[in-house]
Amino acid sequence: MKNLKNWVMACAMVTGTFFVSNSNAQDQKFTDPEIASIAVTANQIDVDYAKIAFKKSKDKAVLNFAKTMQTDHEAVIGMATKLAAKLHVTPKSNAMTQSLLDGAKKMKADLNKKSGKAFNKAYVDNEVAYHEAVINAVEHVLIPQASNKELKGLLVKVLPSLKVHLEHAKMLQKELK
Amino acid sequence: MLKRFFKVGLALIWVMFVLSACNSRTESGDTVPSVDTASVVPTPEPKDTTNKSTLVDTTKTQEDTKQVETDKKGKTIHVTIEEMKFNPETVEAHKGDEIVFTNKDIVPHDITDEKKSYKSPTLNPDDTWKLKVEKSSNYYCSIHLVMKGKIIVK
Numbered sequence: 001m002k003n004l005k006n007w008v009m010a011c012a013m014v015t016g017t018f019f020v021s022n023s024n025a026q027d028q029k030f031t032d033p034e035i036a037s038i039a040v041t042a043n044q045i046d047v048d049y050a051k052i053a054f055k056k057s058k059d060k061a062v063l064n065f066a067k068t069m070q071t072d073h074e075a076v077i078g079m080a081t082k083l084a085a086k087l088h089v090t091p092k093s094n095a096m097t098q099s100l101l102d103g104a105k106k107m108k109a110d111l112n113k114k115s116g117k118a119f120n121k122a123y124v125d126n127e128v129a130y131h132e133a134v135i136n137a138v139e140h141v142l143i144p145q146a147s148n149k150e151l152k153g154l155l156v157k158v159l160p161s162l163k164v165h166l167e168h169a170k171m172l173q174k175e176l177k
Numbered sequence: 178m179l180k181r182f183f184k185v186g187l188a189l190i191w192v193m194f195v196l197s198a199c200n201s202r203t204e205s206g207d208t209v210p211s212v213d214t215a216s217v218v219p220t221p222e223p224k225d226t227t228n229k230s231t232l233v234d235t236t237k238t239q240e241d242t243k244q245v246e247t248d249k250k251g252k253t254i255h256v257t258i259e260e261m262k263f264n265p266e267t268v269e270a271h272k273g274d275e276i277v278f279t280n281k282d283i284v285p286h287d288i289t290d291e292k293k294s295y296k297s298p299t300l301n302p303d304d305t306w307k308l309k310v311e312k313s314s315n316y317y318c319s320i321h322l323v324m325k326g327k328i329i330v331k
Contacts, residue, residue, distance in 0.1 A: 067320075076283070164321050
């Protein structure tokens with residue numbers, strides 16, 4: 001358990017996103033409206049990274065990956081928003097949402113400074129680290145803490161697609177070396 | 178008196194003749210109206226071994242005909258795309274079979290042959306796409322490159 005916590009913190013440091021202001025994310029308790037907010041924000045951030053890739057990259061494989069990230073994460077945002085409306089839940093901003101947004105702001109600035117191969121590498125490296133951190137948060141924080149069955153079900157359904165994104169990103173990472 | 182006796186005697190003889198004729202038909206079992214025997218499938222006698230053999234042959238022929246029809250039409254095999262996997266990942270089929278892909282995932286997918294001989298349109302959640310099997314192939318999802326499947330033609 002301690003190793004897992006350390007690993008989550010390591011991911012947070014790499015991505016500059018998760019749990020920055022929290023010494024122990026897994027001990028934090030989130031309500032369903034907060035979990036909905038985290039889920040929507042995390043997906044939106046990856047859509048925003050993809051949009052930067054569309055502007056900066058000319059690599060066909062990188063652009064294909066970015067297109068997949070945009071399509072899939074927008075689909076999840078759509079489902080989460082629909083579910084929140086159905087359950088009459090208003091996503092509520094919280095410390096984790098804020099740390100996600102702060103980390104994304106920094107990462108977007110870094111990506112926007114790069115171009116060519118350096119951009120492709122930075123974008124794909126971040127996708128690997130970001131998905132590793134998100135998968136861990138979904139598996140070990142969000143799913144266990146979600147109290148509504150449908151919200152929990154949506155998070156469970158999203159998990160395999162995040163894992164496939166991670167595999168895809170790792171495959172690209174090898175190709176770009 | 179003689180005339181009356183003669184008439185009764187003739188009547189009795191006629192009645193006996195008719196009864197005799199009816200009796201002989203009942204014994205031979207020929208009580209049903211005659212029909213064209215060529216249009217009727219013979220009913221086998223269980224004790225008659227010759228007829229038994231005919232029955233087996235007839236059934237076999239019918240089964241063979243059915244088999245040919247099945248082969249002509251081909252089977253329908255279902256592949257579900259769920260949890261970012263093709264399920265089953267490997268399908269064994271015959272040429273002419275049809276594979277129906279159904280996307281049960283929450284994100285879009287497609288089915289793309291590695292040798293580009295076929296490619297489905299993008300399948301949104303709950304969409305289906307049919308593929309007529311021609312030859313063995315390896316396929317993948319061009320949206321999620323790590324998702325792969327295989328068709329083996331027997």
